[in-house]
Amino acid sequence: MTFGKDSPYYIDFPGRIKAVQAAMAEKNIDVYLGSRLRTMSWTTDAFLPWRSFIVIPADGLPTVFTFVIDAARAADDSWLDEDHVMGFAPMGGQDQISQISDMINELLPRGGRVGVEAGMSNYLPEGYLTYYEYNAFKDAMPGCELVNAHEIIDKLQMIKEPGLINRFRKASCIVDIGHEAVLSEIKNGGWKGMTETEIAGIASHAMRKAGSVWEWSFTGGNEIACGYRTGLAGGACTPATNKKVEAGEPLMVDIHALFGLACGDHSHNYLIAPATERQLWHAKNFVDIVDLTLKTYRAGVTPSSLAEEMMAFAEERGFADFMVPGFEHGIGMLGDEWRIGRHDGPFPYWTDPDHVYQENEVLICAIQYACPDEDIGFRYENPILINKNDCEYMSKYPLAVEVIE
Amino acid sequence: MVKYLSEEWRAEVEKKLTEQLTPDKMNGITSSMNNRYLNCPGGGVKFFYVGFTDGRVSSVQTGDGDGPAAEFTILGDYEVFAKISRAELGSQKALMNGSLKLKGNMVKALKLASLCDRLNKIIATVDTEF
Numbered sequence: 290m291t292f293g294k295d296s297p298y299y300i301d302f303p304g305r306i307k308a309v310q311a312a313m314a315e316k317n318i319d320v321y322l323g324s325r326l327r328t329m330s331w332t333t334d335a336f337l338p339w340r341s342f343i344v345i346p347a348d349g350l351p352t353v354f355t356f357v358i359d360a361a362r363a364a365d366d367s368w369l370d371e372d373h374v375m376g377f378a379p380m381g382g383q384d385q386i387s388q389i390s391d392m393i394n395e396l397l398p399r400g401g402r403v404g405v406e407a408g409m410s411n412y413l414p415e416g417y418l419t420y421y422e423y424n425a426f427k428d429a430m431p432g433c434e435l436v437n438a439h440e441i442i443d444k445l446q447m448i449k450e451p452g453l454i455n456r457f458r459k460a461s462c463i464v465d466i467g468h469e470a471v472l473s474e475i476k477n478g479g480w481k482g483m484t485e486t487e488i489a490g491i492a493s494h495a496m497r498k499a500g501s502v503w504e505w506s507f508t509g510g511n512e513i514a515c516g517y518r519t520g521l522a523g524g525a526c527t528p529a530t531n532k533k534v535e536a537g538e539p540l541m542v543d544i545h546a547l548f549g550l551a552c553g554d555h556s557h558n559y560l561i562a563p564a565t566e567r568q569l570w571h572a573k574n575f576v577d578i579v580d581l582t583l584k585t586y587r588a589g590v591t592p593s594s595l596a597e598e599m600m601a602f603a604e605e606r607g608f609a610d611f612m613v614p615g616f617e618h619g620i621g622m623l624g625d626e627w628r629i630g631r632h633d634g635p636f637p638y639w640t641d642p643d644h645v646y647q648e649n650e651v652l653i654c655a656i657q658y659a660c661p662d663e664d665i666g667f668r669y670e671n672p673i674l675i676n677k678n679d680c681e682y683m684s685k686y687p688l689a690v691e692v693i694e
Numbered sequence: 695m696v697k698y699l700s701e702e703w704r705a706e707v708e709k710k711l712t713e714q715l716t717p718d719k720m721n722g723i724t725s726s727m728n729n730r731y732l733n734c735p736g737g738g739v740k741f742f743y744v745g746f747t748d749g750r751v752s753s754v755q756t757g758d759g760d761g762p763a764a765e766f767t768i769l770g771d772y773e774v775f776a777k778i779s780r781a782e783l784g785s786q787k788a789l790m791n792g793s794l795k796l797k798g799n800m801v802k803a804l805k806l807a808s809l810c811d812r813l814n815k816i817i818a819t820v821d822t823e824f
Contacts, residue, residue, distance in 0.1 A: 360801045375799060382795030391797070
């Protein structure tokens, strides 16, 4: 179900398709064949968990292809009608290669240039065309030339429209409700006997009640860690386990909500009493660097310039050894949750360290502090909107490391 | 006995379908299906077309060539269709093993799969010479 024009969450999807078609014309591409999850979300407004494709012709409406068992649901969720969301199945003429190549061959009876999405990703569900798919499409469309064209979508996705920004705000508001629910349950000794998975569930329940449709993170939904698990080296990925929260331990609560395919993502940290002076020192370091980072983000900053500045601060304060020297990850509609920028950095398909942030980009301010030798660590994540002179923190949950009695 | 895909066979099929496939049994659908027979005895392509309007049989046609445009087109060898018409092979099995190819919206086709079976069962009752 999409949002109407009167909704603050409205996105002009036909306009997005027209923008893709204009870029296709500039690059002399006759048909765009998208396959990445980020492309599917950004073009359809529907969650497409099965292997899916979108065929965007030079003009007119696109057609989505997904597993037949989910096609009717996907059509219902998207802005497209059932004639533009096709289901494929292992049947004669109905497999994905046959259906899609039949359509493109009909669109291009004399052949043409078909833009595809080929590349690599650090993120497993990215959805680039596989070697098999590439060759199968090439064989099934002998008159067509397949050219890599994902840059078209990547460029258009970078700047967020008001409707999408509002979806991020709502998702972040929902995450804050999840954090309030967790705090309410763990305070005053409520944490005793609680496992990480239980805390993940408390947050999920509250966020679902508030309108989240999924704890979207592919890294395990709500990522909860306590004790030594908070301090694992470089440990920016902590799917919840059955470990019980213990007195004297840190507790990291990194929760995720999804609203209109916009991802809410905020991590808040606690110390379970009694907290030592050394733990409080670590906590103050962490809070101070998060605060400084948030105050530094603005248009014109780059990932590398920000990292240099923050690491210099950490070095001066004597905690640089505990910092992961990266302060961000990308975010967009579901499936777009990894790199920053495009693909023109020194390492293809990784964040471009020299990407210059522009107004109306949204990213996750992500900071990981870990001291494995002392079994302590903290994580901060918050979607931020880049403004000309500052940034908007979308989660409003107060920045602190609270000691829970 | 009538010859498969002949005018006599077509008339018999139309009579049986009209009598037995009531709008109620056909869920009131408006749709059409064109079976395209490849590798026919003696060569060439033949077709068998059935159209429904509001659940009533509105058109039954056979002939040489590709036939009229339809919401669903099913392509396959003459012998495969003949086996289905003799009730020796299920149409869904033939689709799943790739001996028949369906062109059309699969999601809509799913809704019609059981109706198609009903239709084939009736056709199989026509005393036919293949």
